Amino acid sequence: MIKVVKFGGSSVASAEQFKKVKSIIESDPKRKVVVVSALGKRFSKDSKITDMLYLLSYHIKYNVDSTAIFNQIVERYEEVKNELNISINLTREFDIIKENVKNGANEDYLVSRGEFLCAKMMASYLGYEFVDAEDVIFFKYDGSIDNEKTIEAVKSKFAEYKNIVVPGFYGTFPTGDIKLFSRGGSDITGSILAMALEVDEYENWTDVSGLLMADPRIVKNPKAISEITYEELRELSYMGASVLHEETIFPVKELNIPIHILNTNAPNDAGTIICRDSQNTDNIITGVSGKKNFTAFTIVKSMSVNKLAVIRDTLNALDKFNVVVEHIPTSIDSFSVIVENKSIEKSVYDIITEIKKVKGVISVEVDKDISLVAVVGRNMVLKPGISGKIFSLFGKNNINIKTIAQGTQEINIIVGISNNDFEKAIQTIYNGIVLGE
Ligand code: ASP
DSSP states (O other), X not given: OOEXXXXXXXXXXXXXXXXHHHHHHHTOTTEEEEEEOOOOOSSTTSOOHHHHHHHHHHHHHTTOXXXXXXXXXXXXXXXXXXXXXXXXXXXXXXXXXXXXXXXTOOHHHHHHHHHHHHHHHHXXXXXXXXXXXXXXXXXXXXXXXXXXXXXXXXHHHHHHHSSEEEEOSEEEOTTSOEEEOSTTTHHHHHHHHHHHTTOSEEEEEESSSXXXXXXXXXXXXXXXXXXXXXXXXXXXXXXXXXXXXXXXXXXXXXXXXXXXXXXXXXXXSOOEEEESOOOOOSOSOSEEEEEEEEEEEEEEEOTTSOHHHHHHHHHHHHHTTTOOEEEOOBOSSEEEEEEEGGGTTTTHHHHHHHHHTSTTEEEEXXXXXXXXXXXXXXXXXXXXXXXXXXXXXXXXXXOOOOEEEEOTTSSEEEEEEOGGGHHHHHHHHIIXXXXXX
């Protein structure tokens, strides 16, 4: 049995956190493949090493004296090394980095050194072998992962060493240069390693005990989600709930490898398991989340024209402005197109003009005050009447529903309401459906 275990920035932010990581790893012999982020924040006003490295890179690019920021970065690593007596020659490591940057190494190389050094130190501290991501994670020219090459390399390194630490967040581009994933990408590294080695579980250690059923800034002490499917997670994340990089599930989904979100600071908490199917029926809904600031263009068409043609031409008009459409609720002679405010801010009048040119359009109304709230749950399929319950709860609480959309798989119900009602709507759904009040 093998587990890939990934520790995020806050889990490796200091010597104290390194100690927690070690005790977690030593408590389960299956934890053979370790992925680490760069050192994160130790306290809320602290800086992440990755942000400091970006700053360093700007200093170098614009020829601004970078000594101070460089020294601050060195200090963070030295502190951990000294406190834990880790045998690594940091002076030499930083000299190599300086030299490579001087010789034209790209920004991705410099920024990736955050995870590189963290992994080197962690490997030495744990007595595991350091395996550089540059030797096992390979990109294609289009930016996607070269699975064949990657899987082969990962398997062969693992077969050679058995217990390894790999830096997250980067790999090698076909040109031989280092290439980063997008921010938060160490999650993806863990997922790729889990896929390549077909492991039993991918543990993702962070600073929260898993996902919560609602945003704790809105709902006081929401319940934790013990199990969630890949699809549900995608729906919830898309609507604002975030704990993992959104691309994390792709590599492991096919092989049905569960991702277990756990808390480095509370390792005995149950956390959240993300998997393909879940038999857990404790709750009717899995979670509720949402986003503010959408616009609905409501289009009324002439009775004599074909609705699909008008919808198609309207979408083509929006496409000219690169607008991403979220939902299209329809009725017989009208339909709405819901889009994020930020995608139309600069072009709203031009868009209206363009839609009005569509054959058969009688009028276009614009409502810029929309929030979307998503109620997500695989168990809703088993229970008729959830939508009815949501509508009656909203009615009782004076929340006016502007639009409704339900996905065909019935794992989500999305309701459009006024921005002012956003927090109240989430609280109402939580109280009414989760707590049954
Ligand atoms: N250190 C990188 C970041 O801050 C990558 C990661 O932590 O996953 O985005």
